[in-house]
Amino acid sequence: MDRVSAQLPEAVADRYVDRTGGAWAVIHADSLPKVAAFLKNDPELEFKLFGSIDAVDRLHLAECDPRFEVVYFLYSLKRNEHVRLKVRVSESTPVVPSLTSLFRGANWWERLTFDFYGIRFDGHPDLRRILLYEEFQGYPLRKDYALRDRQPLIPERPIKDIFRGPGTSGIS
């Protein structure tokens, strides 16, 4: 973290250590790819093992001004250390640059975060829902999505260009 602050001082908005001793860096959204590339490629850091991505909806917490926090976990095999990054984005423009060109593992995690929180990842090659179906309305892990909300069942999708075999089709 000291090295990141020293190298890219304008990228880091805030730094703190949480109660369990984990060091966090809050990054400005537009400088996220730069910081991640530095963490990955610096020969002394080598945070290459991709951990995961998720978001927190801070709607009911005390400091809820930028509503969403996107969190990143990377691991360095060389230093045996986890690094935790955080990007704060507002509700009106929930857009974060994508890390898929840097870490291929980011692809599915970004889709998952988009699926559940509706946060868009700028530059993602294939940003679509991953666990829920395409017709699903809203983002279920946002705090204002009701626990018992129900979505209507969708009709069967038409399948184009499908060969169903000889079978009995056409014979009435």
Next chain:
Amino acid sequence: MSDHGKPQTEAPNPDTDAYAHESELESHLQTKRMVINMGPSHPATHGTVRLKVELEGETIVKIDPEIGFLHRGFQKSCENVTWTQCLPYTDRLNYLSSMMNNFGFLNAVEKLIGLEIPERAQYIRVIGSELHRLQDHLTCVGATGLEMGGFAPFLFAMEFRELIHDRVAELTGARLTTSFGRVGGINRDLPEGWIPKVHKSLDRGLELIDEMDALLTRNRIFVDRTKGTGVINAEDAIDFGYTGPALRACGVNYDIRKAKPYWVYDRFDFKVPVGEHGDNYDRYLVRLEEMRQSVLILRQAMDTIPAGPIIVDDWRIALPPKPEVYGTIEGVMSHFKLVMEGIQVPAGEVYDATEASNGELGWYIVSDGGGRPYKVHVRAPGFPVLAAVPHIIEGKMLADLIPTFDTINMIGGEVEQ
């Protein structure tokens, strides 16, 4: 004009020429690409997943895994119940290693509270985790053998798994979804005479593992179908976020039990098997050896387990003993407050990871200081492993998909939350 000198243009005589019908045959061959749906529930894929496979002949051109069939809102459910009530949900992420999921979640919560659990509880957590690691690997290895056409190894694996199920049932009262952990320790102590029984089961288990080893490891069909298929090199594996046996099969020695020992793992003498090529065969070998190391850990843990309490003596965290609940007003109040309001975890956030059977099981937990989690994020080890399947398998044969899918051991429950 004579035709002499240009015999090629002559129509072939089907009575004398063996290749007379060749052009006719080829004109009927389908050269179109074919899309095949494997799944959602397919006999050759572990778990419920749909694979949209685009084939050119036998070669896979494109593959798109579609998940989410088992999605049941794990995070949303956890955010609306107390910390202790999350435990059954964590069990169901991977029912073959339910104790590891349980204890991993509790480890993160205890770290957030700043709690040190009693030594005996740490030993019992190690024992439970290693039993479930055995169970998970047995299912994976046995099913791999089964899907390569060997039924006997599967039966040996099931016999050992059944022995473990019986021991787990004696310990916890349940065979699969145990819900055995509690914040600050575990639910109940080891039953009378349980340790010698486990030793006996492990003796039989080692014989069964040896039998599986003898049947599969040098079997011609098994080796031909797994060696050199489903290869991923170490650099790509790290980039995708592989952990556990799948990463160690590529030659990267990363095991959280050694890298950042938790509980009492640093007191035991065991090795971490590491592969070389990152193919299906290496993943199988790593799992096989890991089972033997698990047996070693289990034996050491059971031989050196100390006496003492199994849960912290703090009525704000653990339920008071029953005589206190029935006999004293303080006991009743603590019991009531714990059940109704849950454990009051101080506000904060934590990321904590343990080594589950398939790799790093990470928990990112945010608490707002109340009795319910504000946010529970699980970094399931199967998720990145499944995400890399298109990278591994594109351009390979359809038949390679099956051993690859077996040995990466994708677990539907944790991938789809």
